[in-house]
Amino acid sequence: MENQLQKKYGLFTAITMVVGIVIGSGIFFKTEAILEATGGSAMIGILSLLIIGAVMLICSYTFSILATRYEKVNGVIDYAEALVGERYAYYVGYFMAVVYYPTLTCVLAWVSARYTCELFSLPDPAAGGACFAIAGFYLTGAFALNSLAPIAAGKLQVSTTVAKLVPLLLVGVIGVASGLRDGTLASNFAAPAASGNESQLLFSACVSMAFSFEGWIITTTINSELKNARRNLPIALMAGAAIVVAVYVCYYLGMTGSLPAGELMSGGSAMAFERLFGRAGATALRVLIVVSCLGTCNGLMLGCVRGIYSVAARGRGFAPRVFARVDKETNMPANSCIMALLICSAWLLYFYLGTLTGRLGPLRFDPSELTIVTLYGAYIPMFIMMMRRGGLGVFKGRVMPLLSIGCCAFMLAAAFIGSFTDVCWYLAVFAVIMLTAVFFDRR
Numbered sequence: 052m053e054n055q056l057q058k059k060y061g062l063f064t065a066i067t068m069v070v071g072i073v074i075g076s077g078i079f080f081k082t083e084a085i086l087e088a089t090g091g092s093a094m095i096g097i098l099s100l101l102i103i104g105a106v107m108l109i110c111s112y113t114f115s116i117l118a119t120r121y122e123k124v125n126g127v128i129d130y131a132e133a134l135v136g137e138r139y140a141y142y143v144g145y146f147m148a149v150v151y152y153p154t155l156t157c158v159l160a161w162v163s164a165r166y167t168c169e170l171f172s173l174p175d176p177a178a179g180g181a182c183f184a185i186a187g188f189y190l191t192g193a194f195a196l197n198s199l200a201p202i203a204a205g206k207l208q209v210s211t212t213v214a215k216l217v218p219l220l221l222v223g224v225i226g227v228a229s230g231l232r233d234g235t236l237a238s239n240f241a242a243p244a245a246s247g248n249e250s251q252l253l254f255s256a257c258v259s260m261a262f263s264f265e266g267w268i269i270t271t272t273i274n275s276e277l278k279n280a281r282r283n284l285p286i287a288l289m290a291g292a293a294i295v296v297a298v299y300v301c302y303y304l305g306m307t308g309s310l311p312a313g314e315l316m317s318g319g320s321a322m323a324f325e326r327l328f329g330r331a332g333a334t335a336l337r338v339l340i341v342v343s344c345l346g347t348c349n350g351l352m353l354g355c356v357r358g359i360y361s362v363a364a365r366g367r368g369f370a371p372r373v374f375a376r377v378d379k380e381t382n383m384p385a386n387s388c389i390m391a392l393l394i395c396s397a398w399l400l401y402f403y404l405g406t407l408t409g410r411l412g413p414l415r416f417d418p419s420e421l422t423i424v425t426l427y428g429a430y431i432p433m434f435i436m437m438m439r440r441g442g443l444g445v446f447k448g449r450v451m452p453l454l455s456i457g458c459c460a461f462m463l464a465a466a467f468i469g470s471f472t473d474v475c476w477y478l479a480v481f482a483v484i485m486l487t488a489v490f491f492d493r494r
Contacts, residue, residue, distance in 0.1 A: 061277075061283070062279075062283040062286060062287060065277055065284060065286075065287035066287045066291050066294075067212040067213075068287070068291070068350055068353070069287055069288060069292065069294075069295070070291045070294050070298075071211060071212035071346050071347060072267065072347055072351060073107075073263075073264060073267050073291070073295045073347075074212075074215055074216070074347070085100075085260055089252045089253070089255070090252055091242060091312040091313060091316065092249075093239040093242065093312060094240050095249065095256055096303065097240075097304075097307075098256075099260045100299055100300065101300070102253075102461075103257055103261055103264050104264065104295075104300075106264070106461065107264045107267060107295070107296065108292050108296065109451070109455055109458050110455050110458055110459075111291075111292040112288075112289060112451060113434065113452055113454075113455040114126070114288060115285030115286075115288045115289055116285070116437075116447050117133075117134075117437070118280070118285045120133075120281075121133045126268075126284065127143065128361050130433055131143045131429075131433055132365070134432075134436040134440065135433060137365070138492070139432065140365070141365065141367045141488070142485065142488055144361050144362040144365075144367075144368075145368060145485070145491075146425060146426075146429065146484075146485065147358055148355075148359050148362055148391075149358075149488075150422060150481065151422050151425075151426060152354050152355035152358045153391065153394045153395040153398045154418035156348060156351040156352050156398075157396075157398040158417075158418070158419040159344060159347050159348040159351055160186040160190040160395075160399065161182070161183075161399065161402060161403075161407075163185075163186070163345050163348055164182045164186035164188075164189060165182055166337060166340050166341045166344060167185055168181055168182050169337065170341060177407065187396070187399065189345065189348060190392070190396065190399060193345075193348050193349050193351075193352035194356065194388065194391070194392040194395075196349065197349065197352045197353050197355075197388070198381065198383050198389075199381055201381065201382065201383050204353055207346065211342055211346025211349065214342045215339065215340075215343030215347075217339055218339045219301065219302045220298065221328075221336070222309070222323070222327065222336075223298075223301030223302045223304060224305065225328075226304065226306055226307075226309040226323070226327055227301075227304050227305050229327060230305075230307065230308020230309065231308065235307075235308055235311060236307060236308035238311065239307045239308070239311065251468065251469075254465040254468040255468075255469040255470075257465040257469065258423075258465050258469040258470055259469075261420060261423050261462065261465070261466075264295070264299075265423065267291065267292060267295070268426075306323055309327050310322060310326055321337075324336050324337070352391075355394075356383070356384070356391045356392075357384065357387065358387070358391060359384075359386075360375060360384035360387035367491075368488075373386050374387045374390065401414075401418070402418065406418070413472075415476075416476050417473070420466075421466060421470065421473060421477040423462055424462075424467075424474055424477065424478065425478075427458075427463055428459065428463060430459050431456055431460075434452040434455045434456045434459070435452070437452045438452045
C-alpha cells in the first residue's frame with residue numbers, strides 16, 4: 052500500500068458530481084413537502100427555492116476562490132486547515148466523515164429504496180421491511196463500487212447525471228405548458244398561504260428546500276484526485292451550481308403547473324406524473340427517478356468513503372496509520388471505505404428507528420436536513436479568516452466572504468425558526484459525537 056491518491060478525474064466528471072450529487076431525490080419528493088410547509092403557497096415555495104439557490108451560488112463561488120489557492124487531500128478540510136488551523140480542520144473533517152456524509156448517503160439509499168418499492172407496488176414503501184432491506188442493499192452496492200472500482204464509479208456518476216436531467220426537464224417544460232394552457236400555474240401562484248405567519252412559513256420551506264440543494268461541497272473531496280484541480284474545481288463548483296438552480300426552477304414551475312396545489316399536496320409527484328404523461332409515461336419517469344437517486348447515492352458514497360481517510364492523512368483521529376493507507380490495486384483507502392460503510396449503516400438504522408417509525412421518542416429529527424445547522428456554522432470562521440488574510444482584493448476577499456457569512460447566518464436562523472425542537476435534539480446528539488472526536492484527538 053501507498054498513502055497517495057492518484058489524479059484520475061477530469062473537469063466533466065467534477066461538474067457531473069456537483070449536478071449529480073445535488074440533483075437526486077430531494078427535488079422529486081420535496082415539492083409537495085414545501086407546499087405543505089407553506090400552506091399551499093406556490094409563491095412562497097418558489098421564493099424559498101430562489102433563496103437557497105442563491106445561498107448555494109454565493110457559497111460555491113467563495114469556495115471556488117479558495118480552490119484556486121489550496122490543494123491537498125480534501126477541499127473543505129484543506130481550506131479549514133489553511134485558514135483557521137489544524138485542530139479546527141480536524142473537527143470539521145471528523146464531523147463531515149462521521150455525520151454529514153453518512154447521513155446524506157443513508158437517506159439517499161432509503162429514498163432510492165422507497166421509489167423502488169413504489170415502482171413494484173410493495174407494501175408500506177416508506178417504512179416497511181422491504182424498503183429497509185433494499186436500502187441496505189443499495190448502500191452496500193454503492194460502497195462496493197466506490198471502494199473497488201473508483202473509475203467506474205466516476206463514469207456511473209456521469210451517466211446517471213444525464214439520465215436524471217431527462218425527467219426534470221420533461222416535467223418542467225410540459226408542466227409549464229399545461230399550467231399556462233388551463234390556468235393552473237397562475238392559480239397556484241395567486242393563491243395565498245392557507246394559514247400561519249408568512250415569514251415562519253418561508254423559513255420552514257427553506258429548511259425543507261435545503262436538503263434538495265445539499266451535497267455540492269462533497270465535490271471538493273476529490274480535490275487530490277482531480278486533474279488540474281486549481282483550475283477545474285472552481286469551474287465545476289460554479290457551473291454545477293448554476294445548472295442545478297436553473298433545472299430546479301424549471302421543475303418546480305412544471306410541478307405547480309401540473310395540478311392544483313391541494314391535489315399536488317395530497318397526491319404528490321405520482322399524481323402529477325400521471326396527469327402529465329399518463330400511466331405508462333409516469334412509470335417510465337419513476338424508473339428514471341430510481342436511477343437518479345442511485346446516482347446521487349453513488350456520488351455521496353464517493354465522498355463518504357474518503358471521509359475518515361481525509362482525517363487520518365493528517366495524522367489525526369482514531370488509528371490514523373490504519374485509515375491513511377491506500378490500496379495499491381484500487382488506489383482507494385480501503386480501511387476508510389469499510390469504516391464509512393459501518394457508519395452509514397448505523398445512521399440508516401437510526402433513520403429507520405427514529406425518523407421513520409418514531410421508536411426513539413424525541414430523537415426523531417431528520418439528520419439529512421438538520422446537518423445544515425453545523426455545516427453552515429462551520430463555514431463562518433473560515434470566511435472570517437478569509438477576510439482577515441487579505442491578498443484577494445475587495446470583491447473576492449471582502450464582499451464575497453461577507454455575503455457568504457450572511458448566507459450561513461440565514462441558514463442557521465431558518466433551521467432554528469423552522470424546526471427549533473428538532474434542532475435542539477440534533478445538537479445534543481452532535482455534541483456527544485464531537486466529544487468522541489476530542490477523545491480520539493491524541494495530538
